[in-house]
Amino acid sequence: MADTTKEPTKEEEAAAIAKEKAEQEELPYKWSQVIEEVTVIIDVPPGTRSRDLIVDIKRTSLVVALKKYADKPFISGQLYSDIKVDDSTWTLDDQKEITITLAKVNKIEWWPHVVTGAPKIDVKRIQPENSKLSDLDDETRSMVEKMMFDQQQKQLGKPTSDELKKEEILKKFQTQHPELDFSQAKFS
Incomplete structure (x- = not known):
């Protein structure tokens, strides 16, 4: 069966970028992201x-509207992915701009849109800012x-951290049970 997928031409790529930009400019809000928010x-x-505002931030949804126009929200819908509500914030700046920061639960994922149903961006075109490991929280780092x-070990043809951990457990078990013969054992 032939592979029907092909790389887009420069013209197709430029058209896709222009279409995406136009769709994003039509939204009643601007949005951006870094890997964690x-x-x-x-x-x-x-x-x-x-x-005067309704700002309802939930784990899986977001609603922002003026109370007197509650039926015409600026943004309303199911979030692309779950957020940490307690770590998410909103502010009203100079009585003319709302800034909402949504803390992602999954900090290794780019969002193609804020809420489902909104126009998507191509996350493959995102150029993440260079960051240092020290900038990351302990768990992410x-x-x-x-x-x-693990990637370096695979490139060198050496065991990954999980494989090393299994080997260590096996060695410990073997020293605790020298009476067992593992010479014919096969591990995958």
């Missing part, structure tokens, strides 16, 4: 006060270091 910025009428180690 999504930021949404919404312009509101000058003089807007926080009591540990996971990245393990992935880097």
Whole structure:
């Protein structure tokens, strides 16, 4: 069976980028992301006060609207992925702009859109900013270091961290049970 997938031409790529840009500009908000969070910025009428707003941030959904136009929200829907509500925030800046920061649960995933149903971006075109391992939280840094180690080990044809851990457990078991013969054992 022939492979029908092909690389897009420069013209097709440029058209896709232009279409994506136009779709994003039509949204009633601007958004951006880094690997650990999504930021949404919404312009509101000058003089807007926080009591004039509905901002409902939930683990899987987001609603932002002016109370007097609650039936026409700026953004409303199911989030692309779960967020940490307690680590997510919103502010009203100079009574004219809402800034919402959504803390991603999955910090190794790029979002193609904020809410389902909104136009998507091509996440393959995202150029992540260079970051240092020291910039990451302990859990994420540990996971990245393990992935880097395992990748290096595979390139060298050596066992990964999980395989090394299994070997260590087996050696410990063998020293605790010298009476057992493992000479014919096969491990996969």
